[in-house]
Amino acid sequence: MTVQPFMPWFAADTYMQRRRALCARLAERGVTSGKVLLIANVESPRNYPANCYPFRQDSSWLYFMGLGVPGHAAVIDLETGDTTLFADDVDLASIIWTGDLPSREELRQSCGAEKSAPLSEVARLADAARSGHIYCLPFSRPDQQRRLADLLGIAETEVSALVAAPLVAAVVSLREIKEPQEIAEMEKACAITADIHAYLLQHFREGWTELQAAHLVRERAAAHGCELSFATIATCRGSVLHNMPTAYRAGAGDIFLLDAGVEVPSGYAGDQTTTFPVGRQFLPEVRDLYQVLYMAYRHAVTQLGPGRRFLDIHLATCLALANGLKDLGILKGEAEGAVEDGALALFFPHGLGHMIGLDVHDMEGLGEDAVGYGQEVRRSEKFGLRSLRLAKTLRAGMVHSVEPGLYFIPQLLARAEAGNFRTRIQYDKVKPLLGIGMRIEEDWLITEEGARRLGPELDRSIAALERARMAS
Numbered sequence: 002m003t004v005q006p007f008m009p010w011f012a013a014d015t016y017m018q019r020r021r022a023l024c025a026r027l028a029e030r031g032v033t034s035g036k037v038l039l040i041a042n043v044e045s046p047r048n049y050p051a052n053c054y055p056f057r058q059d060s061s062w063l064y065f066m067g068l069g070v071p072g073h074a075a076v077i078d079l080e081t082g083d084t085t086l087f088a089d090d091v092d093l094a095s096i097i098w099t100g101d102l103p104s105r106e107e108l109r110q111s112c113g114a115e116k117s118a119p120l121s122e123v124a125r126l127a128d129a130a131r132s133g134h135i136y137c138l139p140f141s142r143p144d145q146q147r148r149l150a151d152l153l154g155i156a157e158t159e160v161s162a163l164v165a166a167p168l169v170a171a172v173v174s175l176r177e178i179k180e181p182q183e184i185a186e187m188e189k190a191c192a193i194t195a196d197i198h199a200y201l202l203q204h205f206r207e208g209w210t211e212l213q214a215a216h217l218v219r220e221r222a223a224a225h226g227c228e229l230s231f232a233t234i235a236t237c238r239g240s241v242l243h244n245m246p247t248a249y250r251a252g253a254g255d256i257f258l259l260d261a262g263v264e265v266p267s268g269y270a271g272d273q274t275t276t277f278p279v280g281r282q283f284l285p286e287v288r289d290l291y292q293v294l295y296m297a298y299r300h301a302v303t304q305l306g307p308g309r310r311f312l313d314i315h316l317a318t319c320l321a322l323a324n325g326l327k328d329l330g331i332l333k334g335e336a337e338g339a340v341e342d343g344a345l346a347l348f349f350p351h352g353l354g355h356m357i358g359l360d361v362h363d364m365e366g367l368g369e370d371a372v373g374y375g376q377e378v379r380r381s382e383k384f385g386l387r388s389l390r391l392a393k394t395l396r397a398g399m400v401h402s403v404e405p406g407l408y409f410i411p412q413l414l415a416r417a418e419a420g421n422f423r424t425r426i427q428y429d430k431v432k433p434l435l436g437i438g439m440r441i442e443e444d445w446l447i448t449e450e451g452a453r454r455l456g457p458e459l460d461r462s463i464a465a466l467e468r469a470r471m472a473s
Contacts, residue, residue: 006266023037027167030167033080039076041072042145060366087120088105088108088117136163139368176363179358186269187400193225197222198259201275205251205257205279207279214246215233215235234259240410256283258439273443275459282471288463294325295441306447310395311391311395323345331430342422350384353403372390401447
């Protein structure tokens with residue numbers, strides 16, 4: 002299987018330009034002196050030091066440095082714009098396990114850093130850190146905060162104080178707008194992801210376990226030289242939003258939900274969801290629900306474009322779902338009221354989408370609100386709305402998922418029946434549907450003119466899904 006490369010995926014100039022752009026974005030925010038300290042991930046032991054999980058490099062490190070080797074650090078001087086790479090050459094004791102890794106000088110040249118130094122020299126930055134002249138991004142892994150404290154020779158509490166909000170905002174403003182070469186990588190990830198979904202749609206058999214489906218996804222990803230971008234959701238219990246695959250055997254009356262994506266060797270992710278009948282056709286009551294979902298999805302993607310708030314597109318999609326459920330007799334009263342008072346959120350409790358890029362939920366290690374809201378939108382505390390990962394205004398170059406769903410969650414609807422929504426929901430129509438969950442998801446690029454799907458279209462209409470199942 003192809004693994005994430007040691008050397009940068011793009012040309013050295015790409016990383017140099019990104020680092021210079023970061024200095025400019027920080028200057029716009031009034032930060033013109035000091036140093037940005039970046040730190041690469043290290044190996045993560047499963048149960049003892051020599052037995053590690055598969056290595057995945059930190060995404061911000063990949064964006065600004067591009068190097069897939071674990072354990073290094075870098076400093077960007079905000080006054081000069083120069084970058085120093087801190088790295089050690091591989092020693093003879095390690096070579097027998099790792100092979101001959103690139104030298105520090107080869108790494109420096111490949112990422113366009115102006116200088117290099119041994120890793121131990123990070124300790125020289127301790128005084129600057131204590132005086133507030135070192136800026137860091139949030140640490141998504143606690144071991145990285147401890148490691149940086151050890152490298153600097155300062156306390157962990159002092160390291161946590163280095164996290165700088167202006168740096169987070171500057172990084173988000175850069176990474177959220179994808180370069181053409183990034184979009185090309187994401188096209189690959191989305192194309193392979195769509196191929197895997199189409200393959201499972203055509204080959205899934207009644208009697209398969211959920212685990213068998215998930216293993217097939219991993220095998221197909223490996224055949225393309227890719228890793229998974231997240232743990233596959235492959236389930237007949239779609240009402241559990243992140244249900245992990247089990248030994249449950251799919252029956253002809255079940256519907257199957259596959260939420261899966263790949264990460265190409267450059268680190269960029271795809272993320273799609275397909276819901277289909279295990280048998281040859283949807284059962285009538287499920288078919289009606291799926292048509293509501295499909296039409297809401299189609300409506301959502303027509304709303305995409307630069308200058309549109311994703312929050313507003315989410316609410317418009319909620320209204321389309323509410324109207325559909327009202328037509329089926331599941332919701333009572335005005336559809337607008339069901340969206341406003343949260344009754345619709347009982348059936349669609351999550352957000353319409355999230356940013357996607359080097360992470361499947363792009364940059365969320367920097368803070369979900371910083372990435373999806375910024376300064377222009379405040380996160381709502383209302384049920385359903387508080388789960389939105391993306392709400393701010395869309396700009397050309399952003400890539401995000403669009404993923405409406407309909408879920409009949411038994412515990413949630415039981416509480417609603419006993420609580421505030423007795424007059425909003427026709428429970429005799431809901432009870433036969435308990436446990437059903439469905440979602441449609443694709444990844445979209447915002448363009449100057451509107452938006453376009455990344456990767457090929459996988460037709461998720463009822464007619465197309467049933468044709469594929471009949472031919473299986």
